Amino acid sequence: MATVKESNNFILGLWDHEEVFLHAIEHIRHDGLEIFETLTPFPVHGLEDALGYRATRLHTAGFMFGATGTTLALSFMSWVMVTNYPLDIGGKPYWPLPSFIPITFELTVLFASVGMVLTYCVRNKLIPGYVPRIYDKRTTDDRFALVFDIEGKSATEIEKIKSLCSGNGAVEVKNRVFTENENLQS
Amino acid sequence: MHAYESDFREPLINGDKNYTIITDELVRPTEKTYRGWWLMLLVFGSLAGFFVFCLCWTVFYGIGVWGLNKTIDWAWDITNFVWWIGIGHAGTLISAILLLFRQRFRTGINRAAEAMTIFAVICAGMFPVFHMGRVWDAFFIFPYPNTRGPVWVNFNSPLLWDVFAISTYFTVSLLFWYSGLMPDFATIRDRAKGKYRKMAYNILSFGWMGTAKQWQRFESLSLILAGLSTPLVLSVHTIVSFDFATSVIPGWHTTIFPPYFVAGAIFSGFAMVETLMLIVRKVFHLEDYITINHIESMNKIIVLTGSIVGIAYITELFIAWYSGFLYEQFAFYNRALGKYWWAYTMMMSCNVLSPQLYWFKPFRRNLYITFILSIFVNIGMWFERFVIIVTSLADDYLPSSWSYFQPTWVDIGLFVGSIGLFMTLFLLFSRFFPVIAIAEVKAIFRISSATAKAERAKEAGKSNGGFVGHTTFGILDKDAK
Numbered sequence: 001m002a003t004v005k006e007s008n009n010f011i012l013g014l015w016d017h018e019e020v021f022l023h024a025i026e027h028i029r030h031d032g033l034e035i036f037e038t039l040t041p042f043p044v045h046g047l048e049d050a051l052g053y054r055a056t057r058l059h060t061a062g063f064m065f066g067a068t069g070t071t072l073a074l075s076f077m078s079w080v081m082v083t084n085y086p087l088d089i090g091g092k093p094y095w096p097l098p099s100f101i102p103i104t105f106e107l108t109v110l111f112a113s114v115g116m117v118l119t120y121c122v123r124n125k126l127i128p129g130y131v132p133r134i135y136d137k138r139t140t141d142d143r144f145a146l147v148f149d150i151e152g153k154s155a156t157e158i159e160k161i162k163s164l165c166s167g168n169g170a171v172e173v174k175n176r177v178f179t180e181n182e183n184l185q186s
Numbered sequence: 187m188h189a190y191e192s193d194f195r196e197p198l199i200n201g202d203k204n205y206t207i208i209t210d211e212l213v214r215p216t217e218k219t220y221r222g223w224w225l226m227l228l229v230f231g232s233l234a235g236f237f238v239f240c241l242c243w244t245v246f247y248g249i250g251v252w253g254l255n256k257t258i259d260w261a262w263d264i265t266n267f268v269w270w271i272g273i274g275h276a277g278t279l280i281s282a283i284l285l286l287f288r289q290r291f292r293t294g295i296n297r298a299a300e301a302m303t304i305f306a307v308i309c310a311g312m313f314p315v316f317h318m319g320r321v322w323d324a325f326f327i328f329p330y331p332n333t334r335g336p337v338w339v340n341f342n343s344p345l346l347w348d349v350f351a352i353s354t355y356f357t358v359s360l361l362f363w364y365s366g367l368m369p370d371f372a373t374i375r376d377r378a379k380g381k382y383r384k385m386a387y388n389i390l391s392f393g394w395m396g397t398a399k400q401w402q403r404f405e406s407l408s409l410i411l412a413g414l415s416t417p418l419v420l421s422v423h424t425i426v427s428f429d430f431a432t433s434v435i436p437g438w439h440t441t442i443f444p445p446y447f448v449a450g451a452i453f454s455g456f457a458m459v460e461t462l463m464l465i466v467r468k469v470f471h472l473e474d475y476i477t478i479n480h481i482e483s484m485n486k487i488i489v490l491t492g493s494i495v496g497i498a499y500i501t502e503l504f505i506a507w508y509s510g511f512l513y514e515q516f517a518f519y520n521r522a523l524g525k526y527w528w529a530y531t532m533m534m535s536c537n538v539l540s541p542q543l544y545w546f547k548p549f550r551r552n553l554y555i556t557f558i559l560s561i562f563v564n565i566g567m568w569f570e571r572f573v574i575i576v577t578s579l580a581d582d583y584l585p586s587s588w589s590y591f592q593p594t595w596v597d598i599g600l601f602v603g604s605i606g607l608f609m610t611l612f613l614l615f616s617r618f619f620p621v622i623a624i625a626e627v628k629a630i631f632r633i634s635s636a637t638a639k640a641e642r643a644k645e646a647g648k649s650n651g652g653f654v655g656h657t658t659f660g661i662l663d664k665d666a667k
Contacts, residue, residue, distance in 0.1 A: 038398035042625040130393030142205035
């Protein structure tokens with residue numbers, strides 16, 4: 001279904017200790033190898049720095065959603081109470097700003113949270129029913145994995161990847177080829 | 187290492203563990219039915235069924251089937267509402283506030299506590315909704331364009347603020363809880379044997395892979411949701427207290443209510459977390475993950491919040507006397523020594539006196555005492571709401587309309603039934619969902635587990651002439667053999 005032909009041939013390096021794994025990533029990146037994917041069973045601190053990822057902009061999105069909520073709540077309540085249906089409640093002002101604060105706050109939080117979670121799901125490809133490529137089942141259990149794309153790579157390059165992995169403490173290095181059948185599922 | 191913790195600190199994961207064992211032990215409860223699960227589901231499911239029956243009865247015959255009268259027009263319904271909402275607050279406190287304060291003991295209990303929050307808010311929401319009477323018109327509480335003017339809801343009313351607060355609170359708690367569950371569902375999926383089980387958990391996991399970029403966004407999302415939930419949880423109970431504090435009823439019209447309600451909510455919520463977690467850790471054999479250390483930490487929060495609540499009770503009494511305001515004085519005299527003295531005594535002894543035992547370490551670390559006291563606190567906090575709501579209304583300005591509240595079977599059925607509903611949801615959760623956040627426990631494994639501490643001690647032992655920091659954890663003795 002993807003328009004770009006996806007690679008089916010990978011090499012998988014598996015580690016069982018996150019500190020060894022972090023050092024391995026530094027060494028492997030230092031040698032100029034491109035890491036296709038990194039899989040861990042839990043959030044490892046310092047992983048995104050080791051991989052050279054830039055910071056996520058999710059919080060910026062959250063701020064913008066929150067600001068939308070604030071604006072919407074304040075302007076809607078003001079419009080209702082001042083323009084659309086002004087009510088004289090014991091001679092009190094038509095625009096009682098202090099009593100707008102609770103709802104404004106709640107809607108800010110609601111918009112920021114819902115918007116951020118939706119953004120998070122879209123960016124992370126988290127959709128109910130989506131079947132991801134599972135490189136190795138143990139990456140959600142007890143293994144930290146680096147995935148290297150070897151489509152069109154020469155035998156010496158492949159050998160270099162393998163030796164770098166096992167030289168840096170990988171407990172297992174293996175080929176992973178996705179069959180047509182597996183691809184159909186995803 | 188990225189995080190540091192003194193090795194003299196008591197570990198948060200006991201026993202000789204590694205990641206494989208952690209996955210095994212934490213996923214196992216979802217893979218087989220434990221003894222007595224069906225029996226408990228039957229008992230609490232029937233109660234939940236009775237809850238639905240009482241709701242139908244209420245809708246069919248009207249609110250008149252409750253024990254309310256002209257004087258006491260709010261009683262058990264609102265008591266139950268505030269009680270359940272308060273119970274929910276501990277979940278958010280554990281998952282959000284303790285995350286911001288980097289308290290690692292949250293990882294063992296946050297998942298179940300958040301689930302508890304969601305189920306408690308569901309129970310809470312039932313009461314005001316059905317108190318409306320014509321429940322099919324419940325959507326009137328939302329501002330939507332209509333053909334009646336349009337007439338809008340009153341944005342000045344704390345009751346409307348409550349609508350927004352509770353619905354936001356429910357939504358955000360659900361999102362926070364579920365975003366944490368996705369990676370753990372993926373762990374269950376990747377261990378699943380059957381085809382359908384695999385498919386079901388893949389759908390639940392939203393297709394989680396565990397890539398570095400996913401985790402990076404996950405961490406950012408949890409941190410910001412925690413940052414948003416922290417003021418949210420404080421605002422929710424503040425607004426619940428406004429339902430009373432902004433009225434002009436003596437006994438309700440009190441500026442101390444917001445902080446006092448928030449402390450009480452956290453207090454009762456932690457008690458409920460303890461009640462549930464003590465059972466969960468026993469039934470699922472999770473003693474290594476929900477340790478005595480966790481229980482003690484929660485008991486410390488209980489003695490703190492219990493004492494805050496106690497100070498609030500006494501401050502209220504003092505201010506009532508000091509104000510010189512006749513009606514306020516009457517309300518509080520009546521509350522403590524009037525016809526509801528027994529409720530006041532229950533409240534004082536359960537909420538203020540009983541937690542004082544926790545100043546002593548042996549009591550804080552005793553599971554039996556903790557269990558009994560957690561039940562006491564749950565009872566006491568229900569009575570607190572009853573005392574505030576009913577005693578203030580029962581004897582109003584006009585002696586001819588003074589009244590005494592007596593619950594009907596429907597009132598009792600709705601309260602007991604809501605406990606049934608709550609427990610049914612919790613039982614289903616504990617059977618199919620991981621009750622401990624697997625990924626988060628693994629993330630603190632290298633820092634706070636007994637195994638990691640013992641390894642570090644062994645390393646240190648090599649370099650500094652055999653000094654070993656903590657032999658008391660048992661694990662080193664085993665290695666020595």
